[in-house]
Amino acid sequence: MPRTFKYIVAATTLVASHFLHASNSPAAAPITFTEHVAPIVFENCASCHRPDEAAPFPLLSYRDVQKRAELILTVIDDGYMPPWHAQSKDFEFHGRRGLDPEEIETLVAWVDGGRLEGDPAKLPDLPQFTSGWQLGEPDLVVSMSDGYTLYAEGPDIYRNFAIPLNLDEDKWIQAIEFRPGNRAIVHHSLFYYDTTGEALAKDRSDPIPGYKTMGNGVERGGAIGGWAVGGIAKKLPEGLAYRLPKGSDLILSTHFHPSGKEETEVSTVGFYFSEKPPTQRFTAVQLPPAFGALARVNIPAGDPNYTKTDSFVLPVDVKAFGISSHAHYLGKRMNLSATLPDGTAKELLTIDDWDFSWQEQYQYKDYVALPAGTRLDAEVVWDNSVNNPNNPNDPPQRVRWGRESGDEMGSITLQMVAADPAEFGTLAQSIRSHVSEARKNARNARGRQNRLSNTIAPRIREQLITRFDTDKDGKLSAEEREAAQNALRRR
Ligand code: HEC
Structure with a gap:
């Protein structure tokens, strides 16, 4: 079956030359999972493709990779995996994800060569991951005390959850790792601290977990970052940190989007503190x-x-x-x-x-x-x-x-x-x-728009509405008003 991959084309040419080359040497070693493929997958895929992470299945064993080999080539060829969207021709990004042409070449050759497992003794150790965390063991872990249940369908919900931290001294935050309990419904969460106790009191007086908010976080308290879909926690550069005063409660200001079935969320948060206070503000x-x-x-x-x-x-x-x-x-x-x-x-x-x-x-x-x-x-x-x-x-x-x-x-x-x-x-x-x-x-x-509606004689206003109310809802929306305004200006 001829491959139609756009970006693997170059790689397969490389593979051909690789084999041409290899065939000259007496013992051209076959490409195997344990020796050639596992190092690439462990290095580039396993951080997400392991239990309790965002990816839908693990890529940690021969079987995991072997049975999805074609799909893996397709998503790599599409540029869909490993996920990476930031480009700059002038500056480099930290932790950029992506495979080199030689790595792609190896994966293609492995699939074409029959997906051999190879000598188990050659399998590299899995990279060291802390189960449940991207940034390693946090210094402090807290969770919502009760699950918040979201309806199957309806408008999006913005809700705040206050979580006591019981800190008896000020802390400096280098990173916060947010773990949604239910990725199907959590769109984003913004983090604040509150030293007044008001947020916690509101949460406790509301019969269900959390309390209602207008989505603009908290009335008072410090902003300490946030998480949105696909976000992977990062530490601030050396010398920078958010201050977290002693006695603070954490507020998660979370935006939910219903998934079509009733779902429950318990968010978990890991704090990574810095030993030293920051050297400057950001x-x-x-x-x-x-x-x-x-x-x-x-x-x-x-x-x-x-x-x-x-x-x-x-x-x-x-x-x-x-x-x-x-x-x-x-x-x-x-x-x-x-x-x-x-x-x-x-x-x-x-x-x-x-x-x-x-x-x-x-x-x-x-x-x-x-x-x-x-x-x-x-x-x-x-x-x-x-x-x-x-x-x-x-x-x-x-x-x-x-x-x-x-x-x-x-x-x-x-x-x-x-x-x-x-x-x-x-x-x-x-x-x-x-x-x-x-x-x-x-x-x-907005003032210009209001003036238009307030200063025009009722008869003209009616004419304008008749002429510009394209969606026929009896009033002029912002863009209908703009069209009317332009027509007036042209007169
Ligand atoms: C930063 C985290 C992350 C990394 C790194 C990553 N993946 Fe994924 N992968 C995901 C997530 C999340 C999904 C589910 C995405 C979705 O459903 O749209 C996914 C989905 C996939 C799928 C299924 C696609 C489909 O259409 O069903 C494949 C195959 C895959 N990844 C392969 C890989 C391979 C191979 C690598 C390494 C070269 C890799 N991924 C690296 C997070 C990651």
């Missing part, structure tokens, strides 16, 4: 801010390239270390570029095949130095056409910004420190101003 700029809430995201049905952009000029020299992006099912492409004061352009991140299932927090291998005056340009592109296989609507529907999974969001977040810690305040202030600027612009845009 922050993040999000473009556009608030996951796009202020950017008037309003995606027409069928639009394959709906785009929002946002820019931010760095007020001081910074060193960037982490980057992530967020969108829902219509997300298509993300790009963050930096234009340095001398005009040089650098690619901080491109994701050209956005996948809702892999919302990873990426870290650069080394700090990325960006001088004061550097302009960051973010671009988020959505595909609301029928050609987007992840489009939840068939036929496509207009989709706006919103907090349901079926609504959209979109933004890119860059984490950084001020190169000179003394300038941290200037950096943080400038980021806050960017957010309030976006808020002001959004308010002005």
Whole structure:
């Protein structure tokens, strides 16, 4: 059977030359699982393909791999596995996943050569994993005390869960590993600490686990990171940490999306503390801010390239270390570029095949130095056409910004420190101003719309409604109003 793999083509040519070469030597050793394949699979696949991790089956033994060999070649060829979506031609990412051409060549040759097991004595040791954790044994593990049961169908639920930590001293957090008990329904969870006891009191006074929230976390308390589908816990770079004051309760602010059957969630959280207090503070700029809430995201049905952009000029020299992006099912492409004061352009991140299932927090291998005056340009592109296989609507529907999974969001977040810690305040202030600027612009845009509806004579208003109410719901939606506004302006 001829292979039609696009990317393995090159590899099979390599394989051919490999065998040509090998056939000259007297004892061309066959490619076997224990000697050649297991090291590749253990190194690149086993961290997720083991019990209690996100992957649906283990890849730890000859049998595990042998029986799925064709599927494995297919997903590698598609670039679907190992999962990795972040690209940059200028900077390297820490822990990048991917196979070399020679490794792919070996896998193909093994399958073509009859999937031999080989000498069991040659099987390498499995890498050392801590069962149940990606980052090893945590310093502190806590869980929700009771399961929260989510209905089979209905609107998405945002709910907070308060968990006492009983810390008798301040701690410095290097990483938090979040383990959803039920990956089918947990869309994301944001972490906060609360030193007032209010969250815990609310949780305890609510008859079912957790308490209701508007989805914007907590009224008070510190933000200490979060998890979204596909997220793999990462430690902050040396010298950086979140402060966790003694006496804090942990708040998990979780977004659930029903799966079609009733499900129960018990989340578990592992804390990794640093011995020493951090040497400096860090922050993040999000473009556009608030996951796009202020950017008037309003995606027409069928639009394959709906785009929002946002820019931010760095007020001081910074060193960037982490980057992530967020969108829902219509997300298509993300790009963050930096234009340095001398005009040089650098690619901080491109994701050209956005996948809702892999919302990873990426870290650069080394700090990325960006001088004061550097302009960051973010671009988020959505595909609301029928050609987007992840489009939840068939036929496509207009989709706006919103907090349901079926609504959209979109933004890119860059984490950084001020190169000179003394300038941290200037950096943080400038980021806050960017957010309030976006808020002001959004308010002005809304104001313009309201003025249109309030200052127009009733007779004209009625005419406008008749003419522009395309969805015939008796009122003008944001985009119908925009069309009316444009028509008025043209008069
Ligand atoms: C970071 C975690 C991770 C790593 C590393 C990883 N996988 Fe996966 N893999 C997953 C998850 C999660 C799924 C389920 C995805 C889904 O259902 O969409 C999956 C699914 C698969 C599937 C099933 C695909 C299907 O269509 O049913 C195969 C085959 C697979 N992985 C092979 C591999 C191989 C081979 C490697 C190493 C080269 C690898 N994976 C590395 C997490 C991982």
